[in-house]
Amino acid sequence: MRKAFRTASGEVREVLRDFSTSLAVGKIHALVGPSGYGKTTALRIVIGLDRDFEGMVTLPLGTKIGMVFQEPRLLPWRSVLDNLRLAAPRASEANLVRIATDLGIAGHLRYFPGELSLGLARRVALARAFAVDPNFLVLDEPFVSLDAALAMRLGDELVALVEHTEVTTLLVTHDIDEAIRLADHIMLLGGRPAKIVADFDIAFPRAAMTANYAAKIKAQIGAVIAEAVA
Amino acid sequence: MLLRILSLLLLIAIWQAASMLAASRLLPEPLAVVDVMLREARSGALFFNLGTTLARVAISFALAMFFGTLFGILMGRSVTLDRLGDPWLVVLLNLPALVIIVLAYIWIGLTDTAAILAVALNKLPNATVTIREGARSLDAGLEEMATVFAMPWQTRLRHVLLPQLAPYVAAATRSGLSIVWKIVLVVELLGRSNGVGFEIGTAFQVFDVALLLAYALPFVGIMLAIESFLVQPFEQHVSRWRIKTA
Numbered sequence: 492m493r494k495a496f497r498t499a500s501g502e503v504r505e506v507l508r509d510f511s512t513s514l515a516v517g518k519i520h521a522l523v524g525p526s527g528y529g530k531t532t533a534l535r536i537v538i539g540l541d542r543d544f545e546g547m548v549t550l551p552l553g554t555k556i557g558m559v560f561q562e563p564r565l566l567p568w569r570s571v572l573d574n575l576r577l578a579a580p581r582a583s584e585a586n587l588v589r590i591a592t593d594l595g596i597a598g599h600l601r602y603f604p605g606e607l608s609l610g611l612a613r614r615v616a617l618a619r620a621f622a623v624d625p626n627f628l629v630l631d632e633p634f635v636s637l638d639a640a641l642a643m644r645l646g647d648e649l650v651a652l653v654e655h656t657e658v659t660t661l662l663v664t665h666d667i668d669e670a671i672r673l674a675d676h677i678m679l680l681g682g683r684p685a686k687i688v689a690d691f692d693i694a695f696p697r698a699a700m701t702a703n704y705a706a707k708i709k710a711q712i713g714a715v716i717a718e719a720v721a
Numbered sequence: 722m723l724l725r726i727l728s729l730l731l732l733i734a735i736w737q738a739a740s741m742l743a744a745s746r747l748l749p750e751p752l753a754v755v756d757v758m759l760r761e762a763r764s765g766a767l768f769f770n771l772g773t774t775l776a777r778v779a780i781s782f783a784l785a786m787f788f789g790t791l792f793g794i795l796m797g798r799s800v801t802l803d804r805l806g807d808p809w810l811v812v813l814l815n816l817p818a819l820v821i822i823v824l825a826y827i828w829i830g831l832t833d834t835a836a837i838l839a840v841a842l843n844k845l846p847n848a849t850v851t852i853r854e855g856a857r858s859l860d861a862g863l864e865e866m867a868t869v870f871a872m873p874w875q876t877r878l879r880h881v882l883l884p885q886l887a888p889y890v891a892a893a894t895r896s897g898l899s900i901v902w903k904i905v906l907v908v909e910l911l912g913r914s915n916g917v918g919f920e921i922g923t924a925f926q927v928f929d930v931a932l933l934l935a936y937a938l939p940f941v942g943i944m945l946a947i948e949s950f951l952v953q954p955f956e957q958h959v960s961r962w963r964i965k966t967a
């Protein structure tokens with residue numbers, strides 16, 4: 492597909508061209524690329540928020556999207572718990588509390604979003620996406636601005652959820668190590684206008700991964716990036 | 722609070738002194754006004770007229786707020802509707818209240834419908850403009866969030882849209898109420914045979930200032946009470962999440 496923006500100054504800026512991929516069900520797909528290359532743009536097109544593009548997106552019938560935006564986007568006038576409830580009216584109270592506990596925000600359910608740190612707010616946004624019991628989970632850099640240990644822990648929570656519910660996941664990140672650690676499939680975004688310049692299927696993802704294998708993938712990715720820069 | 726009460730007492734004292742100096746029925750003493758008030762209250766006329774006027778205030782205010790909110794949201798969201806509606810708004814905003822009132826009475830007749838419509842029409846453009854301002858500043862990110870999470874329209878209305886509009890609704894309520902309760906008296910004076918405005922008109926014809934004040938003061942008191950015990954708490958309630966974050 493192709494996507495061009497008409498900027499405020501009137502010029503047309505092409506952001507994506509020949510962008511094409513397919514996502515296997517039940518896997519974690521990481522979209523990796525530098526800042527400003529069109530990762531968020533691609534996500535918005537995939538989940539149907541942006542319909543002004545050329546090409547097509549096919550989602551299976553009955554797709555239920557759980558989304559973590561790049562900013563938390565919580566309703567500031569509702570408590571954390573109400574934010575979860577409103578997004579996931581069908582989730583049971585016990586379920587919401589369990590998700591909140593897993594993500595370490597159980598103590599903040601009565602707070603208003605304005606009373607949370609950015610890291611806590613990000614976790615609420617994550618909890619909200621988990622709570623709707625999605626079959627398509629879309630995350631736009633969900634772990635930035637968290638300290639490394641917490642990012643690691645939340646990554647593990649994400650993995651646990653995906654392995655438990657087999658939800659198809661599209662994870663945008665600019666952190667290659669994070670992508671290698673979490674994903675089954677890595678897509679590298681590059682070029683201007685951007686497209687997917689390389690694709691890696693991880694044969695031994697996550698728990699099955701050895702340090703050796705991770706290093707090998709990383710070297711491959713590094714080679715592609717070096718080539719793109721050259 | 723104490724200072725406010727003192728200042729109010731001072732006002733009454735000045736009134737008392739002035740009326741003693743003037744010694745004229747055109748400036749009656751406070752107690753004389755209270756006397757008339759009690760007389761009208763005992764006959765039931767005071768409550769009947771106050772009630773009638775308040776009902777007119779309530780209905781026309783509700784009409785104006787409802788349609789003002791509706792038009793304001795529509796015009797704030799759609800450029801086309803905004804272009805279409807804007808000239809109408811400008812005309813309505815600049816039409817003197819008196820013109821609207823007289824036209825309503827001429828075209829519809831000297832009825833309550835005409836009276837209420839005239840008041841509502843006077844308030845409508847203000848409400849629309851205020852709410853439109855709110856609708857223009859809606860958070861697109863939250864709307865996208867609501868779309869992605871497939872929130873039903875009731876949820877979006879109650880939890881996404883209205884909380885963002887609430888400060889504007891509160892502002893429109895506050896300014897609207899003060900417009901409505903002033904205009905409603907003129908409307909009654911011109912074309913109704915009951916209500917506070919009508920009684921004030923009667924008092925004016927015979928220069929009965931005591932009667933005039935006996936109706937005007939309780940009415941003002943009630944409107945102020947509504948303002949401070951209903952409107953202001955409502956404003957605080959809708960912005961409580963903001964206060965907490967401060």
Ligand SMILES: Nc1ncnc2c1ncn2[C@@H]1O[C@H](COP(=O)(O)OP(=O)(O)OP(=O)(O)O)[C@@H](O)[C@H]1O
Pocket residue numbers: 496497498499504506524525526527528529530531532533561665
């Ligand atoms: N509404 C818009 N109008 C014009 N240009 C836009 C618009 N939105 C995004 N762009 C441009 O599209 C490009 C891609 O933006 P996008 O937000 O998708 O980047 P990103 O890869 O998500 O970056 P980051 O990692 O910083 O979030 C940028 O060059 C940006 O300037």
Ligand SMILES: [Mg+2]
Pocket residue numbers: 530531532561631
């Ligand atoms: Mg982005």
